[in-house]
Amino acid sequence: MSVLKANFLLSRPGFTLDIQCEIETQVTGIFGPSGAGKTSFLHVLAGLETPDHGSVFIQDHEVFNASKKLNLPPEKRKIGYVFQEGRLFPHLNVAQNLKYGLKQHLNLSKEVADLLKISDIISKKVSQISGGQAQRVAIGRALLSSPDILVLDEPFSALDKNLRQHIISLLKPLIKKFNIPMLVISHDLSDLLMLSDQLMIIHDGKCAGQGSYYDLIGQKEAFVEMSKSGLINSIELKVDYIDKEKGLLMLSHDDCQICAESRLNGNSFFDEKQVTIFLRPEDVTLALHRIEDISIQNQIEGKIEKLITTDNKVLCVIDHGFKLIAEVTLATKQKMKLEEGAKIWSLFKAAAIKMNSRGAVNSSELY
Amino acid sequence: MELFDFTYKELQAIGLSIQVATICAVVSLPIAVGVGWLLARKSFRGKWFLDGFVQLPLVLPPVTIGYVLLVVFGVRGFIGKFLMEHFDIRISFTFWAAVLASIIVSFPLVVRAIKVAIEMVDIELESAARTLGAGPWKTFFTITVPLAFPGIFSGFILSFARCLGEFGATITFAGNIIGQTQTLPLAIYSAMEVPGGEMIAFRLAMVSIILSFMAMVGSEYLNRKLVKKS
CATH class of the missing domain: 3.40.50.300 (P-loop containing nucleotide triphosphate hydrolases)
Structure with missing residues (x-):
């Protein structure tokens, strides 16, 4: 129907x-x-x-x-x-x-x-x-x-x-x-x-x-x-726990774990089982291998599903169990020999993640 | 005290005026709401003509209105003759002639007040009501009328007050018959015509001023209360 x-x-x-x-x-x-x-x-x-x-x-x-x-x-x-x-x-x-x-x-x-x-x-x-x-x-x-x-x-x-x-x-x-x-x-x-x-x-x-x-x-x-x-990546993730020592909010999607800054969700994250995070395609870095000794917290492995070439940039749609768009230059595509079906690592900083921040809403406005 | 020494005839004129004005305002209101809504909300061929026709009594000399009413509803007029011959009903020079003359004269004022009030109601609220399952009648009575109510009420009072002051059309179409068609303004006029009738004219003029003033002040007070409430 x-x-x-x-x-x-x-x-x-x-x-x-x-x-x-x-x-x-x-x-x-x-x-x-x-x-x-x-x-x-x-x-x-x-x-x-x-x-x-x-x-x-x-x-x-x-x-x-x-x-x-x-x-x-x-x-x-x-x-x-x-x-x-x-x-x-x-x-x-x-x-x-x-x-x-x-x-x-x-x-x-x-x-x-x-x-x-x-x-x-x-x-x-x-x-x-x-x-x-x-x-x-x-x-x-x-x-x-x-x-x-x-x-x-x-x-x-x-x-x-x-x-x-x-x-x-x-x-x-x-x-x-x-x-x-x-x-x-x-x-x-x-x-x-x-x-x-x-x-x-x-x-x-x-x-x-x-x-x-x-x-x-x-x-x-x-x-x-x-x-x-x-363009924006919008990903629904499960809230696992907060790591107070490291100041990180631990999120996951199936086996894939993602860290965000814990302050992002204010005080209300305990109420939430699911959150939607936003990530700009230009904040995602691509690598052919996992990189050790780097400050970027999130490194996840996936497969390039689609490559979309526009005037001066390339958008990679990557399958990590969820879809993620990464934006790279034409030069990067050629240098890394990116092609559909190839394995790839997506890297992004915890600080690049934006999230619903319910804790920041004025309570008198809401109720 | 001579000032408050009302004669039976004078009290009759006052009573008749209030009666005519009340019937006129009550009868005019639903028709004016319908016409006001048509003019405010609908587009149709000849709308400008209807608008002009409704507003016409506002600029016509009242005596002309009385004359036209006499031509139409008089015993030899085309409607008046029909009513007389088939139903034995006579309108001209009766109480109902005074009512009809007042309705025609005051109608533009009521329509204008109601039209403006309906125009002020956000048409988008009416659309919202329709999407919530309200048909045109329910929308009209639950959204348009309550929101336009202060204006509608103003129209009602305006009509009442205008009828209290109606003279020209009434004397032409209804005559000046004591106890039947002699309203306050006509009684004042008659008193002024008679030597020594100045005190009567003054008394009745005072009543006329007080009645009109009370209607207008009352309307303004209630209107403010309603606007504040909504």
């Missing part, structure tokens, strides 16, 4: 959105520059804009078909829409906002409020809550309307990085619990990589690529778009 099947053309003065796509994954990240048509795409799905031609299926239900003159109104499409600015109703309090779209037979509001950590603000007015809280209420409200699919339009853009990552960490268990497919727009690649199974790139009103992050890097148009915001 496909989550979404869209094939439509929307023409507006000076802008055309021409989309053909089929989405089957649970969480899809939609990425693209401003004005590319990402929000219009979601508006068409939700019935807030009407295309000139084509059709839209949501969970195999046809919601729009121009030739059949079928155009279900937004309230019949069962799309939970979380808007960029939350759009909470100012004349209702938090609880009334949450329950606005709630079906009578469901009594999930308490559970959702607990999961989103908004139980304490439930009787507050909308004007009394912070931006981060408002966005969590908006997510809860959309979830409680029992949608077939949840769409989030830049839900984190008004929030700072720490708050954003906190909300993402709350969203992940919700996605699992409710098992609702989700489309999320963000201009921040690292946010999308933390949340989504697949990416869809929209550029200039067209779908410029769809697939996993590492597949898309091999596609020229998608690669160009993603490079503009800076």
Whole structure:
């Protein structure tokens, strides 16, 4: 069953959105520059804009078909829409906002409020809550309307990085619990990589690529778009323990062990079993052998899966059990005789690793 | 004291004025909300015409409005004749003529207040309600109306206050019949026409000023309270 099947053309003065796509994954990240048509795409799905031609299926239900003159109104499409600015109703309090779209037979509001950590603000007015809280209420409200699919339009853009990552960490268990497919727009690649199974790139009103992050890097148009915001490695790892003597946080993925600086995760790392680390491709050094007597803490062995040559650099996608992108120059590629399938060592400093830093978030802002 | 010595006729005029103004404001409100919403939210062919037509009584001399109403609803007017012949209903020179004249004269004011109030409601909130499963009616009554309520309420009070002061269209279309169509302004006018009626005119003018002032101040007070609450 496909989550979404869209094939439509929307023409507006000076802008055309021409989309053909089929989405089957649970969480899809939609990425693209401003004005590319990402929000219009979601508006068409939700019935807030009407295309000139084509059709839209949501969970195999046809919601729009121009030739059949079928155009279900937004309230019949069962799309939970979380808007960029939350759009909470100012004349209702938090609880009334949450329950606005709630079906009578469901009594999930308490559970959702607990999961989103908004139980304490439930009787507050909308004007009394912070931006981060408002966005969590908006997510809860959309979830409680029992949608077939949840769409989030830049839900984190008004929030700072720490708050954003906190909300993402709350969203992940919700996605699992409710098992609702989700489309999320963000201009921040690292946010999308933390949340989504697949990416869809929209550029200039067209779908410029769809697939996993590492597949898309091999596609020229998608690669160009993603490079503009800076490529990043996003790796989910298990937290093993903290080595206080060495000041290191020990992480692992299967047999592969990785050290990060322990201060990165503040005081809250004990709460976490899994963390997502970020590493810039230019911070990864390649070597043909393990190097002793070197200050770099992380040296892991893998296999080159793909080599992508761009104008003046080469991106190596390396399989370490997880995928890792390393950026080298053309000269390095030639000198090291890098080729697909060859064994390689990836080296990166513990200090080069960035991580969700929940401990740094102001607690009053969150609760 | 002569100042507070109201005669039965005067009290009748005051009562009639309040009655006409209340019915006028209550009847105008739902229609004005509908028209205001249409003008604020919908694009359609001839919108400019509807807008102009609704606003017309604002600039027309009230006597002209009364004359047009007489031509249309008078016993020889095309609607008035039909009502008379088929239902034995007469409108002109009755209480209902005073109400109709007041509605027409005050309608632009109410529509304008409500239209502006609805325009001020963020249309994106209405879209959000729709995506949460609310149909157009639920969205209108649970989002648009509560958020535009201070403006709608202002429109209601404006309509009431304007009706209290209505003169030209009423005297032309409803006449100046004591106990039936003689409202406060008409009673003041009649008193001024009669030698020695200055005190009556003064008394009624005072009542007229107090009533209008109370309506406007009350509206402003409630409006501020509502805005603060929301």
